[in-house]
Amino acid sequence: MRMRGLIRKEFLQILRDPSSIAIAFLMPVVLLLLFGYGVSLDAEHVPVAIVVESPSPDTANFTSGFYGSRYFNPITVFDFNTAEQKLRSRLVDAIIYLRGDFTRKLRSPGGAQIQVIINGADANNGRIISGYVQAIWSKWLENIALAKGEQVNLPVNVEQRVWFNSELRSKNFLVPGLIALIMTLIGALLTALVMAREWERGTMEALMVTPVKMREILLGKILPYFILGMGGMGLTVAMAVLLFDVPIRGSLWVLFITSSLFMFAALGMGLFISSVTKNQFVAGQVAIITTFLPAFILSGFIFDIGSMPWLIQMLTHVIAARYFVSILQTLFLAGDVWSVVIPNCLALILIGAFFLGLTWKRSDKRLG
Amino acid sequence: MLNTQRSETGSSNNININEGIVLEFTNVQKIFSSGRLETHALKNISLGVKRGIVTGLIGPDGAGKTTLMRLAAGLLVPDSGQIMALGMNVSTDYLAVQASIGYMPQRFGLYEDLSVQENLDLYADLQGLPKNSRPDRYEELMNMTGLAPFTSRLAGRLSGGMKQKLGLACSLLRSPRLLLLDEPTVGVDPLSRRALWDIIQHMIKEEGTSVLISTAYMDEAERCEEVVLLYEGKMLGNGTPNQFKKDLKGKSYTVSVSGMKKREIQEKIAAYPSVIDAVIKGGRIRIVLDVESPPDIEQLLPGAKVISIEPTPPSLEDSFISILPKRQSKNERKKTDKKPARTINRDHFENSGENVIEATEVKRRFGDFYAVKGVTFEVRRGQVFGLLGANGAGKSTTFRMLCGLLPASEGTLRVAGANLRYAPAAARSRIGYMSQKFSLYGNLSVKQNLRFFSSTYGLYGADRTERMEWALDEFDLSQLADSNSMDLPLGYKQRLAMACALMHNPEILFLDEPTSGVDPVARREFWSRINSLAEQGVTIMVTTHFMEEAEYCDRLAIMADGEILALGTPEEIKAGQKTSDNPEPNMEDAFISLILGKENKNS
Numbered sequence: 001m002r003m004r005g006l007i008r009k010e011f012l013q014i015l016r017d018p019s020s021i022a023i024a025f026l027m028p029v030v031l032l033l034l035f036g037y038g039v040s041l042d043a044e045h046v047p048v049a050i051v052v053e054s055p056s057p058d059t060a061n062f063t064s065g066f067y068g069s070r071y072f073n074p075i076t077v078f079d080f081n082t083a084e085q086k087l088r089s090r091l092v093d094a095i096i097y098l099r100g101d102f103t104r105k106l107r108s109p110g111g112a113q114i115q116v117i118i119n120g121a122d123a124n125n126g127r128i129i130s131g132y133v134q135a136i137w138s139k140w141l142e143n144i145a146l147a148k149g150e151q152v153n154l155p156v157n158v159e160q161r162v163w164f165n166s167e168l169r170s171k172n173f174l175v176p177g178l179i180a181l182i183m184t185l186i187g188a189l190l191t192a193l194v195m196a197r198e199w200e201r202g203t204m205e206a207l208m209v210t211p212v213k214m215r216e217i218l219l220g221k222i223l224p225y226f227i228l229g230m231g232g233m234g235l236t237v238a239m240a241v242l243l244f245d246v247p248i249r250g251s252l253w254v255l256f257i258t259s260s261l262f263m264f265a266a267l268g269m270g271l272f273i274s275s276v277t278k279n280q281f282v283a284g285q286v287a288i289i290t291t292f293l294p295a296f297i298l299s300g301f302i303f304d305i306g307s308m309p310w311l312i313q314m315l316t317h318v319i320a321a322r323y324f325v326s327i328l329q330t331l332f333l334a335g336d337v338w339s340v341v342i343p344n345c346l347a348l349i350l351i352g353a354f355f356l357g358l359t360w361k362r363s364d365k366r367l368g
Numbered sequence: 369m370l371n372t373q374r375s376e377t378g379s380s381n382n383i384n385i386n387e388g389i390v391l392e393f394t395n396v397q398k399i400f401s402s403g404r405l406e407t408h409a410l411k412n413i414s415l416g417v418k419r420g421i422v423t424g425l426i427g428p429d430g431a432g433k434t435t436l437m438r439l440a441a442g443l444l445v446p447d448s449g450q451i452m453a454l455g456m457n458v459s460t461d462y463l464a465v466q467a468s469i470g471y472m473p474q475r476f477g478l479y480e481d482l483s484v485q486e487n488l489d490l491y492a493d494l495q496g497l498p499k500n501s502r503p504d505r506y507e508e509l510m511n512m513t514g515l516a517p518f519t520s521r522l523a524g525r526l527s528g529g530m531k532q533k534l535g536l537a538c539s540l541l542r543s544p545r546l547l548l549l550d551e552p553t554v555g556v557d558p559l560s561r562r563a564l565w566d567i568i569q570h571m572i573k574e575e576g577t578s579v580l581i582s583t584a585y586m587d588e589a590e591r592c593e594e595v596v597l598l599y600e601g602k603m604l605g606n607g608t609p610n611q612f613k614k615d616l617k618g619k620s621y622t623v624s625v626s627g628m629k630k631r632e633i634q635e636k637i638a639a640y641p642s643v644i645d646a647v648i649k650g651g652r653i654r655i656v657l658d659v660e661s662p663p664d665i666e667q668l669l670p671g672a673k674v675i676s677i678e679p680t681p682p683s684l685e686d687s688f689i690s691i692l693p694k695r696q697s698k699n700e701r702k703k704t705d706k707k708p709a710r711t712i713n714r715d716h717f718e719n720s721g722e723n724v725i726e727a728t729e730v731k732r733r734f735g736d737f738y739a740v741k742g743v744t745f746e747v748r749r750g751q752v753f754g755l756l757g758a759n760g761a762g763k764s765t766t767f768r769m770l771c772g773l774l775p776a777s778e779g780t781l782r783v784a785g786a787n788l789r790y791a792p793a794a795a796r797s798r799i800g801y802m803s804q805k806f807s808l809y810g811n812l813s814v815k816q817n818l819r820f821f822s823s824t825y826g827l828y829g830a831d832r833t834e835r836m837e838w839a840l841d842e843f844d845l846s847q848l849a850d851s852n853s854m855d856l857p858l859g860y861k862q863r864l865a866m867a868c869a870l871m872h873n874p875e876i877l878f879l880d881e882p883t884s885g886v887d888p889v890a891r892r893e894f895w896s897r898i899n900s901l902a903e904q905g906v907t908i909m910v911t912t913h914f915m916e917e918a919e920y921c922d923r924l925a926i927m928a929d930g931e932i933l934a935l936g937t938p939e940e941i942k943a944g945q946k947t948s949d950n951p952e953p954n955m956e957d958a959f960i961s962l963i964l965g966k967e968n969k970n971s
Contacts, residue, residue: 005493009482016481016522206477206538209441210494211467366443 002212006220013194014228023190024228028182028236035174036244043128045073049083049092052076053100062098062114065136072132087119094118094129164333172247175240176328177301180321181292182236183259186229187266188273188291189284195221195274196283214363222267229263230256240332250331254341258331261348262324266291268355269320275362295321323347390546390578391417391440396449398435409435411601413449417546417580417594420572424592425582426688428887429858431598433582434474437550440580441471454545467496470544470577474551476535480524484515484534487523491538509537512567527760529560536567547571549581553588554884557758558915558956559963565591584887585914586685595684597691604691609684616682616690618660619644622652624675625665631899631920637668638896645689647892648919656686685888692889723782724749724876724907725770730779732765732930739765741930742779747909747923749875752902754921755911756959762930763911764804764880770909771878772796784875797825800874804881806865810854814845814864817853818871825872839867843897859890866897877901879910883917895920915955926962933962 014020050066052059055078066074075092077083083095097115105112116133120126165172198204207217237255240246248255269291277283297303298312299321305313316322323344330340398410410432417423425433438444439451442462451458453465478487488509492502510516513533518526523534532552539547547568553561565588571577581592589595590609597605597612605612625633634653638646643663645656657663665674725747732740740762747753757763768774770783772792781788786795808817818839822832840846843863848856853864862882869877879898883891895917902908902922910921918924919938926934926941934941938955945958953961 001493001496005490008493009479009486009490012486013479013481201480202473202475203477203479205438205443205473206471206491206535207494208443209466209469209471209473210491211463211496212494213463366445 002210002216003220006212006216007224010194010220010224014224020190020194024186024232025235027185028178028232029239031178031182032175032236032239032243035178036171036239039170039174043125043132044071046071046094046125046129046132047073047075047092048094048096048129049086050074050076050096050098051080051083052078052098053080054103056103058103058106059098062140063096065140066096069132069136072136087117090119092119093125094133096133171244172333173329174302175236175244175246176332177299177325179233179236179240179259179328180262180299180301180324181295182232183229183263183324184266184291184295184321186225186232187263188270189287190228191221191225191267191270192273192277192283192287193280194225195271196278196280199274199278200280215360218271218359218363221271222264225267225270226260226263229266230259233259233263246332248332249335251336254336255328255331258324258327258341258345258348261345261352262320262327264356265320265348265352268352268359271359272355272362275359291321294319298322299325301325317347318351320348320351323351388419389416390419390454391580392452393436393439394450394452396439396446396451398432398439398444399447408601410439410446413598413601413603415596415603415606417578419578420576421593422568422572422579422581422591423594423596424589425580425596425598426584426586426589427598427604428692428889429584430600431887432601433598434550436598437471437548437580437582441469441548442466468545470539470542470547472535472539472547472549472552474554476531476552478523478531478535478538481522483520483522484526485519487534487538488519488541492541495542497542505541509540512570513537514563527560527758529556529563529758532556532560532564533567536564540567540571543571543575544577547577547579549579551582551584553583553585557913559758559960561585561588562960586683586688586888589688590684597688599692612684612687612691613682616656616686618679619658620654620656620680620682620686621663621677622649622654622680623663623665623677624652625669625672626675628669628672631902633669633672635896635899640668643668645686645892647916649916654680656682656690658690688888689892722749723747724784725753725909726780726782727766727770728780730766730769730776730781732762732769732774733777739930740769740776743925743927743930743932745925745932745935747907749907750902750905751922752898752908752910752920754918754924755909755927756913756915756918756924757911757927758963760929761927763927765930766927767878767880767909767911771799771801797872798874799876799878800869800872801878802865802869802880802882804884806861808853808861808865808868811852813850813852814840814856815849817864817868821868822871827872835871835873839871843867859886859893862886862890862894866894870901874906876907876909879908881911881913883912883914891917915959918955918959926959928963928966931966933966934958 014024048066050063052063063074063076066072074096075086077086080095080097083092083097086092087095095115095117097117099113099115102112102114114137116130118126118129118133198207208214237248241248270287273286273290274283277286294316295301298305298308298316298319300316301321305316305322308316327341327344330337334340393413393415396410396413397408400407400409413432413436425436427433435444439446440453440458442453442458442465445459454468456465458465479490482490485506488506492505497505507516510519513536515530515534515537518530523531526534536549536552539549549568552564556564568579568581572579581588583589593608595605595607595609595612596603623633623637631648634646634648637643637653637655642658643655644658645654647654655663662677662679665672665677723746725745727746728744729742730740730744731738731742743762743766745753755763755766765774769776769781769788772783772788772795775789783795784798786792786798788795809820812820815836818836819832822835827835840849843866845860845864845867848860853861856864866879866882869879883894886894891914898908898910898920910917912918921938923935923937924941925932934944936944942953942955942958945953945961947953947961950957
């Protein structure tokens with residue numbers, strides 16, 4: 001009876017409080033739309049300026065490779081200064097420079113030179129563009145050789161196949177990662193806030209003088225927010241599949257179980273934060289800094305953990321979202337790969353047990 | 369020997385109940401430590417709360433009342449000593465104790481986003497009230513508290529008095545044998561306070577409940593059968609109100625004098641060494657002496673025309689004031705020494721007839737709800753003007769409009785000669801405002817708060833230094849100058865807040881419920897400051913819940929539902945409510961009869 005009372009109270013409060021509804025349902029939708037439509041890590045339609053100082057059939061042949069590619073949006077200019085200005089004003093991201101002597105040198109023994117200038121401010125993007133340019137250039141070489149009737153005999157041939165995300169759509173790994181972010185938000189931030197609210201408004205004092213046990217109070221928070229968090233996850237998964245065509249290659253029950261494990265870890269952190277701070281403002285700040293931001297930055301959701309410095313890599317091991325992001329990306333894109341899922345699940349269980357246990361131990365029914 | 373017996377038998381032990389003691393503290397100590405600082409909240413307290421009566425816990429702020437309540441409810445563990453409640457050891461059997469007591473914390477413990485009914489359901493679930501007995505109990509409690517028509521309203525939308533009654537109803541759901549109420553009447557209007565006491569009396573008579581109630585109101589303490597007086601963690605007294613008052617027999621008198629202003633008389637008398645206390649009450653001056661002989665008015669007030677001196681029965685408040693160490697005496701004497709140099713003839717201001725505040729048909733609308741429905745009044749320079757009313761009467765809205773914080777929807781407001789509609793900034797630089805919550809920066813020291821608030825009013829350099837020295841000296845804050853304002857006792861916070869509001873020497877001072885929750889000693893200090901400010905020509909506007917404070921005002925307005933029900937001097941207002949049943953109403957009677965009269969008219 002006591003549990004039922006506490007849980008019903010919690011749901012009524014969730015329904016009446018627009019801010020918890022917003023965090024649980026509006027935020028996921030906004031984040032999902034933002035990342036699904038707004039943020040793309042793919043380099044497509046990269047604006048490039050091709051400088052052709054003296055146009056000829058050869059240069060046209062070369063530039064046609066850029067015009068035909070969906071990766072580039074080329075514009076042709078006839079002097080370098082114009083191109084440089086466009087690069088400086090960020091109208092283009094790269095310059096392909098074909099000098100006036102391109103056609104002549106092409107047929108001389110030394111061969112012709114192409115200068116490629118890439119805006120490296122965004123290092124990642126720069127590397128991608130450089131790769132694309134090289135691909136077009138080697139394709140063009142191949143074509144020339146074929147036209148001359150020569151067989152290109154390269155000692156080694158690269159046969160590229162991209163697995164798991166064959167179209168290289170960044171959505172396919174961003175959207176699963178978002179689920180981790182959204183569940184962190186509901187699990188840790190929302191719980192930290194609502195528990196601190198009880199302390200702040202003095203209702204905790206009134207609850208404690210009833211025969212209710214502290215673990216009932218804790219369970220009365222865990223269960224409703226667990227359901228809310230899983231609801232938020234369901235919403236995100238549905239949107240991911242229906243709106244963004246993200247495949248789910250793993251099984252749904254594994255997804256459910258692993259999400260539950262992560263949810264408990266997040267709830268544990270949220271409850272622990274609020275049992276320490278007992279103040280909504282501080283609890284909110286601490287929850288954002290210790291759970292949400294790490295889940296954003298250090299989970300491998302956007303930034304690859306492998307390319308982080310060693311120290312930061314070690315740091316990511318204490319972040320629950322890291323394990324969950326890795327599980328999610330595997331389940332969505334690869335399938336039930338047990339060698340990934342099981343160790344990550346164990347890590348989640350460890351973190352969840354640690355925080356819930358700590359909160360449990362701290363929560364005796366005393367004020368002081 | 370007896371102690372070991374008790375702990376062995378544990379919760380099944382009923383010896384205490386048979387003895388008639390439901391709550392017993394034996395040598396209880398409680399120390400709070402934060403960092404290196406240790407606060408002795410309770411020092412060696414031993415007391416017993418008897419069955420079937422109301423025991424009052426009184427004492428100034430920081431005396432340890434809330435700590436004692438929380439210890440009794442098992443929310444805190446004593447550092448030494450033993451607490452037995454209903455025959456059970458609170459430290460070990462706290463769950464069993466909590467299952468059989470009712471406890472209402474200071475903020476009522478309600479969920480504001482749940483309705484009245486949902487709050488009741490929650491606490492019924494938590495207290496394990498059987499389903500089949502609920503409908504009857506709900507009905508009984510709702511009728512008792514008068515909340516029956518509001519069961520579907522959100523608790524957050526209830527008035528202060530209704531919240532307090534709902535909080536009480538939630539703690540009474542399972543008819544507790546022991547009821548602990550922690551300052552249930554702070555900030556609640558007199559009407560609701562009366563209702564609360566009726567409920568408590570009813571519970572005692574009908575259900576045999578024992579009640580421990582902490583309060584800052586002396587008239588409430590007077591209604592308790594037993595009183596415990598706490599001061600700085602020590603118990604200064606324990607007994608019936610009559611036992612407390614015994615020592616003061618023949619030492620209290622009321623004096624009526626003509627030809628002098630009451631406040632002036634009161635101050636002169638209060639400064640006299642053998643006078644313990646002097647207050648204005650019902651148009652007369654009530655004095656308490658430390659000797660058992662009628663006061664020699666010739667000596668106290670040379671040249672005054674005495675109309676009558678009558679002995680009067682001592683009150684608990686008299687005894688409270690006489691028992692508590694007088695912390696302000698040094699300061700008071702110092703001030704009286706200084707006064708002649710600064711005092712300006714008050715009559716000069718009063719005769720000049722200059723209105724400093726003028727409100728004409730002022731209305732304030734929020735959506736289609738009128739919080740203030742056309743109020744008209746004026747305040748003269750150097751007057752103390754009181755604004756009385758229950759929660760939600762429109763006092764705070766009126767106040768905010770006068771301070772230029774909120775524009776009026778209709779009507780004109782003139783403050784210090786400036787029309788607030790056109791020149792709010794000009795008016796604002798000439799007023800000081802002290803809000804209910806004191807608006808201090810908790811993590812700044814006393815000095816830093818003073819410095820900050822003076823700089824917001826454009827005080828710099830030598831002016832500021834001089835003003836800060838004045839404030840530290842005038843409000844007796846020098847010793848605490850470097851403590852964080854957060855750590856100050858409530859009474860000191862109140863002084864600091866008032867000092868901050870006075871840094872720029874305002875002509876008008878607005879005080880929004882400045883004495884809410886402050887004990888009688890601190891309230892006396894506070895009013896003596898107000899009087900001396902008024903004498904210096906500062907106009908003071910104050911809102912209050914304390915009816916006796918209304919008597920200290922020169923004029924006052926009683927508000928309800930955004931309207932002024934009565935306006936005039938305290939005597940005029942009381943005279944207006946004379947009935948054959950009550951030929952000499954006090955302020956509280958007058959207030960209640962005005963409010964009830966209005967309610968009757970509405971229905």
